[in-house]
Amino acid sequence: MTNPTAAMLVIGDEILTGRTRDANMHFLAGELTKHGIRLAEVRIVPDVQDRIVAALNALRADHDTVFTSGGIGPTHDDITADAVAAAFGTGIDVRDDARAIMQAYCDSMGRDLNEARLRMARIPDGATLIENPVSAAPGFTLGNVHVMAGVPSIFQAMVAGVLPTLTGGDPLLSQNLTVMRAEGDIANELRRLAERFPDLSIGSYPFVREGAYGANIVIRGTDGARIDAAMTALSALFPEAAA
Amino acid sequence: MTNPTAAMLVIGDEILTGRTRDANMHFLAGELTKHGIRLAEVRIVPDVQDRIVAALNALRADHDTVFTSGGIGPTHDDITADAVAAAFGTGIDVRDDARAIMQAYCDSMGRDLNEARLRMARIPDGATLIENPVSAAPGFTLGNVHVMAGVPSIFQAMVAGVLPTLTGGDPLLSQNLTVMRAEGDIANELRRLAERFPDLSIGSYPFVREGAYGANIVIRGTDGARIDAAMTALSALFPEAAA
Structure with missing residues (x-):
């Protein structure tokens, strides 16, 4: 791909x-897939x-x-902004546009723009701001890195703002077939199917449900007609299965 | 620490x-913390x-x-076993002890030990097996790497088998205080508290709940008396908060 x-x-x-179960990764993975961007590492x-x-720096x-x-x-x-500046070797300081955003928000909420809140206006040199429609304190984009909040509602709002600015690819499509058989009984057929459709990704995800073995077979790619063809072949192999 | x-x-x-939301990481994180092992990267x-x-190889x-x-x-x-062998530069093949486990399980289930199932008996040279009480196909330990199934019920059973064999540290203890105030209003007090207790980790995890701002303050360390002392100081700062 x-x-x-x-x-x-x-x-x-x-x-x-x-202590906390991450929710942002799962959300971002789904949004990127819809946008035709492949999440390749976390x-x-x-x-x-x-x-x-x-x-x-590695990523x-x-x-x-x-x-x-x-x-x-x-x-x-909260040390991410400083760490990002260090990774890029740039300076970081309170920036006027970010401070103005924080000041307007604090005024509207009757809050004091104290030293702690001013830290959230510290932006690495050369970055552009990412809007935070929930609680004002902005994220930022530096180079190809988008720096966003961890609170899920804010993270999601920031993703919604950033995604339209990115060049996506063809949307990644997928279809799913649930086969209530042990993976070991269907592996040879799946391997042959994968060999017939080398342009697609055919994944098998086993599960145990109330003592019964099954697998979700997921066919992924960017060409809907090819996925349809592979699904037709897959369904013929396992006519008892449910899409 | x-x-x-x-x-x-x-x-x-x-x-x-x-497609799937990971569950194993969250489970492992909790188990390791109880065992006094710090999960440092995923x-x-x-x-x-x-x-x-x-x-x-990096990890x-x-x-x-x-x-x-x-x-x-x-x-x-399913290419993990081969990838692990490649990472260690060792050979990999079907091994007699793993094959015997798979054969006994297939016999008991009335299943055929076919070519696909035999793949699950391929074990890198020098590895020891990790028992799979759910569906027999073993994991394995090679060097300091424990290779386990992705199906959560099997992953959890394998963790239960491996953890007692590891040298843990003092259990990582934590206490939590929920403060219904915006982080920006409590950040200075938290910073001073963190400076008073440099041997502890004091984290602040903000949230927005039905429009109200709050933060969970989590104090972590291995010395329960020190955590008690820090919690007493924290509670005095925010007497309205709930532990």
């Missing part, structure tokens, strides 16, 4: 300790600058686009 | 396309051998232990 590739960097101790790292810098070199999630709030453990 | 560190490598297109890569090999060099999830079934897209 020649679609553009993206990577995601999730920043946050709370995911790695098991990394999750703790709130440690060296670890963020190393992961970010932005390997992929067309990188999305980060988390660590852009006002507290001492 | 000097606890041993672990990394996790999730292998599977189904996570990256957004990577998610597609079913592509080069990508698996590169990620695995096993950087961390005491690595857990992988996914890609050890009987179908053509």
